[in-house]
Amino acid sequence: MSNYDFIVPIGPQHPALKEPETFLLMMSGEKIKGMNVRLGYNHRGIEKACEGQTYIQDLYLIERVCGICSHSHASCFAQAVEEIAGLELPKRALYIRTLIGELERIHSHLLWLGVAGHEIGFDTLLMYTWRDREIVMDILALLTGNRVNYSINTIGGVRRDITTEQIPQILKAIDTLEERTKYYAKVATEDTTITARLSGIGLLSHDNVLKLGVVGPTARASGVKRDVRKDDPYAAYGEIDFNVITDDHCDVYGRTLVRVGELMESYKIIRQVLAKLPEGPITVKAPRKIPVGQAVSRYEAPRGEDLHYVKSNGTDKPDRVKVRAPTLANVQAVAEMLKDRYLADMPIVVAAIDPCFSCTDRMTSISTADKDDKTFMSWPKLRTYSIEWYSRQGVDFSDLNKKFKAPGI
Amino acid sequence: MSNEDNIKQQLIEKFSALSDKIIVKRARRIFAEVSLADFPQVFDFAIKKLNFSILTAITGLDEGTVFGVIYHLSTENGIMLNLHTTTPRDNPLINTVTNYFPAADAYERELVDLLGIPVEGLPQGNRYPLPDSWPANQYPLRKDWKGQMPVNKEESK
Amino acid sequence: MVNTLFHIFIFPGFLFACVSGLAAEYIDRKLYAKMQNRIGPPWFQPVADCIKLFAKEVIIPQQADSRIFTFVPVLAFAAVLTSFFYIPLWNVKTLSSFNGDLIVVLYLLTIPTLTFFLGGWYARSVFSMIGAARSIIQLFAYEIPLFISILAVAMLADTLSLSEITVFYSKHLWLILINLPGFVVAIIALIGKLEKAPFDTPEAETEIVAGSFTEYSGRPLAFFKLAIDMELVAGSSLLAAIFLPFGLNIHPVPGFMLYLIKVLFVVALISVSRTIFARLRIDQMINFCWKYVAPIAFLQLVLDLFVKGLIR
């Protein structure tokens, strides 16, 4: 496969990528011929670390798998542990957990809308969507005490209650957000410069989605009607009616429509949750030592289906915790979407699956024994190390016009 | 006869060896113990006949004397079948499922890197999730692996 | 002798160009921020950027051709600076004018784009080579419509010297309406020349880091940034001189104010377009230019021919 002239390293550090991962693009002219994905830079050993701590402490570790979808991972983990311990959660706790989950989906989708605008060079959309995202961040800070890592979950329920005077504040915020989202839906569909940059790229046909196991809005934009909140209802989703937004554009434009549609659905869900918020306690007493057992729990994170597998051995520390983040399922499809596309499409296609690579890698690369901690690299040493590292990846800057081979191809 | 029991019944009819090894833990969750020998037939039967068309994840476990591998299969409407197989610890070997699910190579590379279970038939490609400079045959997820564990202060006192 | 030194260093020359370039950049960034509901930079931000860049270490890539790499930014800076002498700023008289200085000014304003190409190509890094190739591809798309529309206007005035063009048009003020399509084409071409938002594919931040400027740092980058700012002022005053030639021979002080307002108007137009348009891909940009901008330029040419027949 040497039909390429040179390699563009969209390397671990690149303005288009929010987190470290490497896409070595095999280019001829402006067209992408092939792609070599390398993940694993953001690997923090969370699964191994979970085995060394108690369940309560693990909750705060699992929550930091990802910055934006922290509540998804915490709820998924808490659900699995509660299933093993056989705890029957009070209804109010389930409703509050759903409320915070939907608020997080709003904040994540608004963030994505801004990043998509930035990737296609339209910073005004970034500035406006992120200004409106502040409304939902303030509501979350009001309810849970922190803007990002909410830590509202505990094993057996939630830690904070929603007081009666907070509800009108939430409803007012939701009304302004809904009116703003309608405006962004109009802009995203009618601004020809945006639609020109979004439609027709990152094509993923219906059966490719099934073959590659793609999840979340990326799958729903190709007409695959799969949403864990509907298929495998958890928390309070069984008692709330909402519809799953699908689209059949199969491209980045379709994903934008699906995410904006999901924003509107989230507002509907939040209004129902607040209307039907039952009275009662918010937690149930959870044992410190969880009995032997195993459980698989699934959660519809803003990026797709998130899966946690927990195995307990009767002590207060889990025996095994497995986290499969939605991005790990979606990243395989990026190589498929970028075949024979332009280099200019690469950032928006990668951003369209809304990658969260800190979720995907979730393990630590523990410092190897031979290098002691105190070695600080001087500037020239760092320069030679990076040149040597890149040449090992097959990207040789010394002479660009000679063809060079990429590993693994 | 809910859907889950229906599936359990079909599995037991096809594979008599599984008769006491399948548990329907709760709605939409079926756990099954399958020996390594007849795993391929059960896997193929589940995908083709019982339309478990999506492989959501593959989990690797260190169970002391053996390595456990769980394949989480799910259908379009949310029912999940978790096939658990074991492979001996001294020379572990499982064969790949990338012929059914091309995207499964990331999950299988995790088994190779973190637990040291070689996967036969895995297509060549970058290693995941450990960095290239990771020392050879160090497998962090094994129980007997003594790396610098981030043990919190309370225990070390 | 002292008079020309004053002209070269102070008024339409070095000092005025730099100060007006930095002021134009400040106004552009402040408008851009205000339109995005942000506070925006303080007034001294562009000056601070320049001083910081001048103080920074100059890193020349090992495989780059260091002579071209360092000379090319100075060439861009010098080209834009000399174009200031031929543009009638606030009244008809320019420093030196001869028949054909319109062609010289157009040529001088094209040199910076060529220097972006040379700087990017000889930095031998993947990102800057792609950026350099893109800026050249883009050059053909917007340069030809610009030349056609401006030469059509010059042809109507029957001369190729800028000052005579402005004298002719200040006499027939109603001709400004005829030249409106040319003004639209020229604005779009100026946006392309300065590589501002809809046409900033050559330095697309999220695709190729900073295009041809990826490998630049320190003084060369400062020269490039200053050259682009001054080109903004030079381009706007050229457009103001040709397409908005009213009030050119009134008393100097209000005349200069009127000139500043015209330049501000063009800079405001450019920053509004930078705010409301997404960045076009290189193929979309070329389609847009040849499908819409070039026909308008030809329309302008036909219009001018027609009107020339009428009034001559």
Add this chain to the structure above:
Amino acid sequence: MRWPGRMINQVLQSLFKKPATSSYPFVKAEMPEKYRGKLNYHPESCIGCMICVKDCPTGAITIKKLADKKFQCEIDLTRCIYCAQCVDSCPKKALESTKEFELAGLNKSKLKVIFNAETCGNSEAKA
């Protein structure tokens, strides 16, 4: 109606609106009421049961027994992740979260906050 530059009216309106951003270090930013910021410790109500030390995910809090009924609590702000699990687990409500969030410091030693019974009766931090 599809034409480029759809946001032009919104963009021009905000020319005359107040900016949404505030120049933070010069304008004070206020956190909501029950914000989980820096911890505060009341030595008089602490009974030294060490549950908070056991439950802390990062081992940031240590309690020393100076004399009976007198305890000294040391919180290492570099390890603390402000999850307030210790505030929840404490049976005697000896710990509480404050709204203070500007905790960046130049030298690490200042970040070891020691709440001492004798020196600060009202648990003022001797940092």
